[in-house]
Amino acid sequence: MKLKIKRTLIFILIITMVFSVAGCQSKPKEQEEGLFKAGKYVGEGQGLNGPIKVEVTVTSSEIKEIKVLEHKETPGVSDLAIKNVPASIVEGQGLAVDIVAGATWSSNGIIEAVTKALEQAGADINALKTLPVKQEKEKKTTEKETDVVVIGAGGAGLASAVSANENGARVIVLEKMPKPGGNTIISGASYNAVDPKRQAAQGIEDSIEKHYTQTYEGGDKKGNPELIQVLVENAYPTIEWLESMGMEFKPEIHTVLGGMWPRAHAPVKPLGTGFIDTFMNYIDEHKDQMEVMVNTKATEIIMENGKVVGVKAEGPDGDVIIRANAVVVAAGGFGNNVEMRNEFNTQWPDLTKIKSTNHPGATGDGIAIAKTVGANLIGMEYIQLLPMGDPNTGSLSGNIEQSVENRIFVNMDGNRFVDEGARRDVMTKALFEQEDAFMWVVLDSQNYPTGDEKNHFNESINELVAAKRAYKADTLEDLAAQIGVDPSNLVKTVEDFNAHVDSKEADEFGRTLYQWKIDKPPYYAGARVPTVHHTMGGIEINTEAEVIDTNGNIIPGLYAAGEVTGGIHGSNRLGGNALADINVFGRIAGKNAAAYK
Numbered sequence: 002m003k004l005k006i007k008r009t010l011i012f013i014l015i016i017t018m019v020f021s022v023a024g025c026q027s028k029p030k031e032q033e034e035g036l037f038k039a040g041k042y043v044g045e046g047q048g049l050n051g052p053i054k055v056e057v058t059v060t061s062s063e064i065k066e067i068k069v070l071e072h073k074e075t076p077g078v079s080d081l082a083i084k085n086v087p088a089s090i091v092e093g094q095g096l097a098v099d100i101v102a103g104a105t106w107s108s109n110g111i112i113e114a115v116t117k118a119l120e121q122a123g124a125d126i127n128a129l130k131t132l133p134v135k136q137e138k139e140k141k142t143t144e145k146e147t148d149v150v151v152i153g154a155g156g157a158g159l160a161s162a163v164s165a166n167e168n169g170a171r172v173i174v175l176e177k178m179p180k181p182g183g184n185t186i187i188s189g190a191s192y193n194a195v196d197p198k199r200q201a202a203q204g205i206e207d208s209i210e211k212h213y214t215q216t217y218e219g220g221d222k223k224g225n226p227e228l229i230q231v232l233v234e235n236a237y238p239t240i241e242w243l244e245s246m247g248m249e250f251k252p253e254i255h256t257v258l259g260g261m262w263p264r265a266h267a268p269v270k271p272l273g274t275g276f277i278d279t280f281m282n283y284i285d286e287h288k289d290q291m292e293v294m295v296n297t298k299a300t301e302i303i304m305e306n307g308k309v310v311g312v313k314a315e316g317p318d319g320d321v322i323i324r325a326n327a328v329v330v331a332a333g334g335f336g337n338n339v340e341m342r343n344e345f346n347t348q349w350p351d352l353t354k355i356k357s358t359n360h361p362g363a364t365g366d367g368i369a370i371a372k373t374v375g376a377n378l379i380g381m382e383y384i385q386l387l388p389m390g391d392p393n394t395g396s397l398s399g400n401i402e403q404s405v406e407n408r409i410f411v412n413m414d415g416n417r418f419v420d421e422g423a424r425r426d427v428m429t430k431a432l433f434e435q436e437d438a439f440m441w442v443v444l445d446s447q448n449y450p451t452g453d454e455k456n457h458f459n460e461s462i463n464e465l466v467a468a469k470r471a472y473k474a475d476t477l478e479d480l481a482a483q484i485g486v487d488p489s490n491l492v493k494t495v496e497d498f499n500a501h502v503d504s505k506e507a508d509e510f511g512r513t514l515y516q517w518k519i520d521k522p523p524y525y526a527g528a529r530v531p532t533v534h535h536t537m538g539g540i541e542i543n544t545e546a547e548v549i550d551t552n553g554n555i556i557p558g559l560y561a562a563g564e565v566t567g568g569i570h571g572s573n574r575l576g577g578n579a580l581a582d583i584n585v586f587g588r589i590a591g592k593n594a595a596a597y598k
Contacts, residue, residue: 181295389528397532400527407519443495
């Protein structure tokens, strides 16, 4: 009997062990059926300037790490996207993350690359794209006090802030976007100034008077002569001011598109990063006196007894109220506000579907809030378009030209149609008259001897050709075949142009700016379309950058600088004058705001 019970107990124990082992073995099977196949995976997405490659590390249940391995995005513009988007995906364990405003293409390229990597890991992509439920933070009101508040952290705003601090003021800068930079940081950054030293080294004759005349007449004599005089007289001293803070400019002077004369200075750093880095380095060194508040949108200028006394704003944690002696409005233009463009446009065809070179924050907010306190607006109908937009994005990136003097524009038939050294509005109007408002920029290897040289947007021609944003050929006939224009037309067009380079005589379009023939293969072509670039109208100011009201009086304590203002450029801005404008008048606005009590 005892033996039978013993055998029964042994049998029960064996059965228990079998089920126990089976239970233990089921855990690895559950892990195999987790969210991901554990490992490291590489994915690639399309950024603004080319592919973005990432490496994603996952466990069976978690996105552990994301590294951006390779990219060609623009320094200073894409940095925040490259840092924040991978971190947000890891933090939220999903793909439903916010893109970084001002770096949309870079953000989307990273998300695309991570998506492709996770697909290899067997992830449920649709589930990962589901928006998480966000916990609403309790909002609070923050109150601050300073000497000067600057609205906008683009070139004009930061110039104002630095100048104000140099003149003894504590400064707070409000920026609605996630990072400083504005339009300045994505610009071609050409800065017009009469510069006897650099220009003389290249045999260029120039003068303050010539710069004044070209600016005044280039805007159809609609600009304020006093403001123009301040601009041209202070352009070079302001370059010296920037250099005193460590900014570097190349020694070569060039003619920028629509600049009318070779007086444009190119920073050593790509795009407008040199300007923004210079100012931000200064601000970082004076943190005890200066603060830049990003993701903080100014909503109201506070007035008491007819005088400006501060600003109200909306920040990520709630309302912000800043009391100050003076306010500088430097929030940029409205090139990316379609409603405002259409409200004031009297010069162009409908602008609803025309893309823009501007950053997403260029929506005219500063103009709107200044108007509510009585600021006078002038020249709002003057909206500048360029013939140089990327066909897909409207941005200036991908523009293969290096200087006005050595390239031509051809239409879809392979024929020239305008003086490529003319005013920007003249060239753009001529482009609208071409089939599909579309053209090719054509030049030769003298612009790119090795192919690794950078354009004004930090892109090499080799990179643009590889990305199919530009085309390369050893003969004009082959180039014509690649871009779909009549080969005989293109050959004849180039021959006629070269003949005028030899003679230096004006051609049928009135062109007089020449450097060299287009005759050194390989040849290059890049596509371009019209794009909204600059709004010349805005807040009226005087030569001290003080804001003028609708009755012609100064608004006490209120200053403005940069594209948010009107009256300087008239109906058309010369290429290269914007960077001079924002720095010259930013410097003046900051100095005078600091002195106001």
